[in-house]
Amino acid sequence: MTTLSKKVKTRKEHYCWGCCQVIPIKTVTERSVTFDSGTASTAYWCDACIDKLNSMEDWQREDGFAYGELAESP
Numbered sequence: 001m002t003t004l005s006k007k008v009k010t011r012k013e014h015y016c017w018g019c020c021q022v023i024p025i026k027t028v029t030e031r032s033v034t035f036d037s038g039t040a041s042t043a044y045w046c047d048a049c050i051d052k053l054n055s056m057e058d059w060q061r062e063d064g065f066a067y068g069e070l071a072e073s074p
Contacts, residue, residue, distance in 0.1 A: 001033055001034060001036040002034070002035045002036075003029065003033070003034045003035075004032070004033050004035075005030055005032040005033075006028075006030070006031060007028055007029070007030055007031075008028070008029065008031045009026060009027070009028050010023055010024070010025055010026060010027050010029060010044070011025065011026075012025060014029075014044040015032075015035055015044070016029075016045055016046040016049055017032075017043035017044060017045060017049075017065070017067060017068075017069055018045055018046065018048075018052070018053070018059030018065065018068070018069070018070035018071070019046060019048065019049050019068060019070050019071035020067065020068040020070065020071055021046055021048075021071075023044055023046055029045060029046060029047070030044070030045040030050055031043070031044050031045075032044075032045065034064075035054060039057055049070045053070070
């Protein structure tokens with residue numbers, strides 16, 4: 001599995017993978033593209049979830065995060 005991340009400016013509304021909140025148009029946010037077994041998937045992350053991930057000690061889990069999982073964590 002390979003993941004590429006970069007900051008982008010959105011051209012349409014997206015939902016944050018971590019908390020399911022709307023990321024408005026023209027927002028600078030982080031986009032991650034993951035390639036696994038010939039399949040690519042894209043996720044957008046709001047600043048609050050990025051901050052939450054950065055504060056977690058063991059956030060790089062092999063199985064990743066389920067959609068909206070960070071909204072449930074403190």
